[in-house]
Amino acid sequence: MTEWENFPNPPVRLVSFELRFPVRRRIATRPVWDAFEEGLTSDLPNVESFVREGDDAQLPVHENDLVLRRSNVDRDWAVTLRYNGVTVETTAYVSYGGLRKCIDSVLLALESVPWASPTRLGLRYINEIRVPGASRILDWRPYVNPCLLSPLNDHPVGYSASYLQAGLGFHSLSGPEHTYAHYGPLPDSPLEPDDVLQLKEIDGPCFILDIDSFVSGTAKSPVAATRKEVLDVVDRLHDAVEAVFNWSITERLREEVLRVPPSETEEGAERAGDRGA
Helix, strand or coil: CCCCCCCCCCCEEEEEEEEECCCCHHHCCHHHHHHHHHHHCCCCCEEEECCCCCCCCCCCCCCCCEEEEEECCCCCEEEEEECCEEEEEECCCCCHHHHHHHHHHHHHHHCCCCCCCCCEEEEEEEEEECCCCCCCHHHHCCCECHHHHHHHHCCCCCCCCCCCCEEEEEECCCCCCEEEEEEEEECCCCCCCCCCCCCCCCCCCEEEEEEEEEEECCCCCCCCCCHHHHHHHHHHHHHHHHHHHHHHECHHHHHHHHCCCHHHHHHHHHHHHHHHC
């Protein structure tokens, strides 16, 4: 696993991990709840059960039906178990180490139940990059890779670009990882709080950099067979996300925003707002 810079002012707004496996009816049983209780109760004490307790014979209406969800007191971390997989989500991301620890706890809980080897592993980071004074589409040129803004290099006579949403796909040269980045400047955050996670309100223009890295297989050819193998894949997915993120931004963004403590960045945003008033 590569060592990446841990910025004091990261733009991460939402991180999610997904492990998908073939549908298993016995996921909705007391041993599963007990295993998740034992492994996650200290960090994620809030419990929501979506299946009647003790109903071992209950069949899912849909493979994506919810079975169990655990969240923390602040509701900015959640683990959701479904008949066909499990997700870990957070809107309070601090470091990959913390995320990996939670994923490992989930994998330990799954070891005690009859789940099949995973057919998909995915890691998604949604970044909202904000720079004081950057509000127009061309204001982002000093802060993101020029390749991302190349469609703005030309335009029809008599017109100027006012909107850009695009995507890029990458494939690892040394492994099976696929990584997709969807990006573009927006007048405000596209994320909305729901009934699962609390999301701190941050207003204003931003540059969205939504990076999703994954590997996929089949029931006969799973992407991993053991907990260690799953974690090894997740480490590679994280490396892919970081590689695409760091390729997408400039040193100026690192120096002026990401390496600056949040309080100083907020003061700069207020000064920029005063100038624009």
